[in-house]
């Protein structure tokens with residue numbers, strides 16, 4: 001199983017691309033719900049953590065500014 005560790009400001013790829021064609025999402029809020037923002041069009045969506053994890057494909061970029 002692929003390890004799925006993600007943090008705030010990481011860029012992730014989801015199993016389904018956004019309708020705008022982009023499949024890079026930035027995590028902009030973490031909590032019981034996760035808010036991710038499409039890097040293509042700037043649209044953001046809030047999804048429950050469980051659902052986010054089931055739809056997450058991989059983490060593309062780790063946030064390095066700590």
Ligand SMILES: [Zn+2]
Pocket residue numbers: 018019020021022038039040041042043
């Ligand atoms: Zn988009």
